[in-house]
Amino acid sequence: MKELSDYLLAIRTAGSPPGPPGVKTVDVTPEDDTGDITAAAIAGLRRSGLTPADFRSRAIFMAPDDPICLVPYAMLCGFAGRRIDAYAGDTVMEFSRLDPQGHAFPDAGRPSGHLMWAQAGGPNTPDAVGMPTVRLAPGTPRLATPETVTVIRYAARLRMVPPPATRDVLAMFLLIAAIRRRSDDRFAYLSTGTEPAPVIKDDPTQGIDLEKIRRAAVDHRRQQRAARRSAEVVDRVPVSAHEQRIAQANRADIAQVLTRLGSTADPAGRWHCPRPIRHANNDGNPSLILYGDNRVRCQRCDTEKIGPVRLIIDALGLTPDEAAALIADSTRTLGPRVV
Numbered sequence: 486m487k488e489l490s491d492y493l494l495a496i497r498t499a500g501s502p503p504g505p506p507g508v509k510t511v512d513v514t515p516e517d518d519t520g521d522i523t524a525a526a527i528a529g530l531r532r533s534g535l536t537p538a539d540f541r542s543r544a545i546f547m548a549p550d551d552p553i554c555l556v557p558y559a560m561l562c563g564f565a566g567r568r569i570d571a572y573a574g575d576t577v578m579e580f581s582r583l584d585p586q587g588h589a590f591p592d593a594g595r596p597s598g599h600l601m602w603a604q605a606g607g608p609n610t611p612d613a614v615g616m617p618t619v620r621l622a623p624g625t626p627r628l629a630t631p632e633t634v635t636v637i638r639y640a641a642r643l644r645m646v647p648p649p650a651t652r653d654v655l656a657m658f659l660l661i662a663a664i665r666r667r668s669d670d671r672f673a674y675l676s677t678g679t680e681p682a683p684v685i686k687d688d689p690t691q692g693i694d695l696e697k698i699r700r701a702a703v704d705h706r707r708q709q710r711a712a713r714r715s716a717e718v719v720d721r722v723p724v725s726a727h728e729q730r731i732a733q734a735n736r737a738d739i740a741q742v743l744t745r746l747g748s749t750a751d752p753a754g755r756w757h758c759p760r761p762i763r764h765a766n767n768d769g770n771p772s773l774i775l776y777g778d779n780r781v782r783c784q785r786c787d788t789e790k791i792g793p794v795r796l797i798i799d800a801l802g803l804t805p806d807e808a809a810a811l812i813a814d815s816t817r818t819l820g821p822r823v824v
């Protein structure tokens with residue numbers, strides 16, 4: 486059994502318990518001003534500065550005591566490309582160790598007709614209007630009957646009614662995702678308790694579409710990777726106009742870029758990181774070293790030396806082209822980044 490202190494990264498959202506002492510803690514609270522729950526969640530992820538590489542170390546989600554915690558949790562699983570351990574009800578839940586396959590659960594065969602919508606919940610979940618309802622007993626997933634597995638596996642869309650305890654919410658969510666898995670886990674809709682009978686497959690009134698959030702996080706990961714690759718274009722002969730702009734921007738003096746980002750150097754020549762939000766004390770003790778090849782590396786934020794474009798991309802959450810344009814326009818201030 487793992488304990489909280491075994492983790493190297495704790496991820497919080499609104500209402501989460503505090504991260505364990507001494508463990509790097511990052512906040513992905515959704516930004517609430519967009520009206521679009523998926524966009525708000527991804528905006529919170531972007532602001533957190535998390536990268537896929539952060540999930541190579543032992544990471545744990547600090548779950549607040551509310552079923553809405555499935556929104557950031559689904560996003561983090563999509564972004565990491567795997568199930569993430571969670572802390573709920575004073576317990577570490579090692580979901581990342583679960584067998585990824587769900588086909589261990591036998592079903593009773595495909596349903597005879599097309600099943601558009603179904604609902605799954607705990608033992609006390611009432612029947613839904615316009616769709617079959619199946620019930621799972623918390624804590625005993627192996628007791629799912631073949632008839633229940635058939636409904637969960639083959640329904641085109643599944644709405645999950647969360648049980649009362651957050652631990653059971655997370656366990657049921659992942660059990661359903663595993664049973665529905667194809668090449669990836671497939672996430673359910675989260676019921677908010679006010680849904681009418683559904684009439685269409687992608688019905689926006691059927692609660693919160695957690696699969697849509699998962700996919701948006703997968704897309705965000707791809708965009709981050711593409712941005713990093715694109716920003717690497719500095720050492721070889723650039724061919725496209727795009728690459729020329731990036732290469733030109735990478736020749737900008739990195740100390741000036743740091744200054745424009747609001748960073749300052751201490752007398753020993755170490756710089757305060759322009760991504761203070763990722764540092765426990767806003768990088769009060771400078772962590773960033775400037776190298777002679779016009780690159781920098783922050784001991785906390787960077788796994789390798791990076792140049793001006795990647796620094797701007799990472800600090801301000803921009804695309805490579807946006808970063809290059811900002812560097813080229815010396816009249817525009819770049820920061821400092823709002824903490």
Ligand SMILES: [Zn+2]
Binds near residue numbers: 768787
């Ligand atoms: Zn840093």
